Amino acid sequence: MIGLATNTYRFVHILLYFNSNFLSYMFIPDNSARCRSGVPGLDDILGGGFPRGRCILVRGDCGTGKTILGAQFINNGIVQYKEPGVLVLLEQNAAHFKKDMFAFGFDIQSLQESGQLVLIDASLSRVNLEKTSASEAYLHNTPKTPFCVSDVVDYVVAAAKEIGATRVSIDNLPALDNLLKKVETSRDDILYMSGKLRSIGLTSLLLCDNLKTRIDDTENYVSDGVISMEYQYSGPDMGRRLVVQKMRGTKHSEHIHPMKISKGVGIEVFDSGV
Ligand SMILES: Nc1ncnc2c1ncn2[C@@H]1O[C@H](COP(=O)(O)OP(=O)(O)OP(=O)(O)O)[C@@H](O)[C@H]1O
Ligand SMILES: [Mg+2]
Numbered sequence: 001m002i003g004l005a006t007n008t009y010r011f012v013h014i015l016l017y018f019n020s021n022f023l024s025y026m027f028i029p030d031n032s033a034r035c036r037s038g039v040p041g042l043d044d045i046l047g048g049g050f051p052r053g054r055c056i057l058v059r060g061d062c063g064t065g066k067t068i069l070g071a072q073f074i075n076n077g078i079v080q081y082k083e084p085g086v087l088v089l090l091e092q093n094a095a096h097f098k099k100d101m102f103a104f105g106f107d108i109q110s111l112q113e114s115g116q117l118v119l120i121d122a123s124l125s126r127v128n129l130e131k132t133s134a135s136e137a138y139l140h141n142t143p144k145t146p147f148c149v150s151d152v153v154d155y156v157v158a159a160a161k162e163i164g165a166t167r168v169s170i171d172n173l174p175a176l177d178n179l180l181k182k183v184e185t186s187r188d189d190i191l192y193m194s195g196k197l198r199s200i201g202l203t204s205l206l207l208c209d210n211l212k213t214r215i216d217d218t219e220n221y222v223s224d225g226v227i228s229m230e231y232q233y234s235g236p237d238m239g240r241r242l243v244v245q246k247m248r249g250t251k252h253s254e255h256i257h258p259m260k261i262s263k264g265v266g267i268e269v270f271d272s273g274v
Contacts, residue, residue, distance in 0.1 A: 033048075033052055034047070034048040034051065035049050035052045035083075036081060037049060037069075037073050038073075038076030038077070039266070040269065041259075042242075046247060046250060046252050050205075051203075051248065054198065054204070056226070057219050057220060057226045058070065059226060060208075060209070060229030061230060065267055066171070066229060067092065067097070067207065071097075071101045071104070071106050071266075074086075074087050074167060074168075075106040075111065078111050078116045083165075084163040084166065084167075085166070086117070086159050086167070087108070087117065087118070087168070088169070089120070089122065090170065090175035091171060091172050094119055094121040094123075097119075103263055104263065104265060105265070116163060117163075118165070120155050120159065122152055122155075148180075149176060149189040152193075153192065156170075160202055167203050169207065172208055173208040174211050187218040190218050194222050206219060206223065224249075225246055225247035225248060225250070226246045226247075228245050230242075237256070237258075240258065241256050242269055253272065256272060
């Protein structure tokens with residue numbers, strides 16, 4: 001009897017040992033430390049989701065799906081995980097953004113009305129308008145009160161505290177260059193923004209165009225993670241692709257993954273096939 005118990009104990013022990021070794025090679029979801037995007041296929045290649053409370057840079061050429069990814073992250077946070085979120089638009093105005101995102105099933109207006117989403121429209125077309133409401137803010141910009149990154153960050157912090165947000169998407173960083181009337185976004189501004197967002201524990205997606213004119217890539221280094229999106233126009237890898245370039249503290253996929261954008265769904269990421 002004792003022999004049987006000892007053998008069972010050994011068997012369980014061996015099983016646990018092999019399982020723990022085997023699992024360490026898999027992408028293990030850790031929901032407490034991970035902020036799930038809910039984007040089909042993405043969390044699996046990120047070891048369960050984005051590391052919580054970190055700043056993730058989403059880079060890509062125009063039209064590669066950055067805006068959709070940011071909106072999907074915020075929409076899914078609310079709809080699937082009951083995590084309120086803040087969306088900052090520095091480029092596209094709120095009305096166009098909402099209309100475009102509705103096609104994917106992201107009902108930004110309803111989420112605002114339910115008090116779970118705050119949209120901050122700081123797009124160039126809006127910066128001279130002064131209007132705020134509970135769920136939407138237009139930043140004010142006049143020669144007396146010029147656009148300033150700390151204003152945007154203050155709005156985000158106040159909004160996040162008010163609705164209990166855990167996530168934010170900022171779309172898109174190079175637009176700061178125009179708003180600040182500088183050739184390139186300064187290192188200090190990016191450092192200030194990312195530092196402040198981390199300090200209040202927000203998991204942040206910073207969306208960023210790959211501009212050939214930009215010489216400063218500070219954002220790559222100050223971010224805790226970098227996801228790169230691209231479009232291959234020819235060859236066997238033709239189509240949309242996504243790669244996790246870096247994700248601090250995470251065992252993530254190092255492969256290039258095909259992805260798709262479709263109506264009613266948004267972004268889907270597929271197995272690399274490797
Ligand atoms: N309803 C739709 N169904 C399928 N694909 C769509 C739909 N609407 C847009 N798309 C695709 O998504 C692309 C735009 O994605 P998105 O706006 O997220 O890109 P982006 O990387 O943010 O671009 P930009 O650099 O211009 O900001 C379009 O160019 C188109 O290919
Ligand atoms: Mg965009």
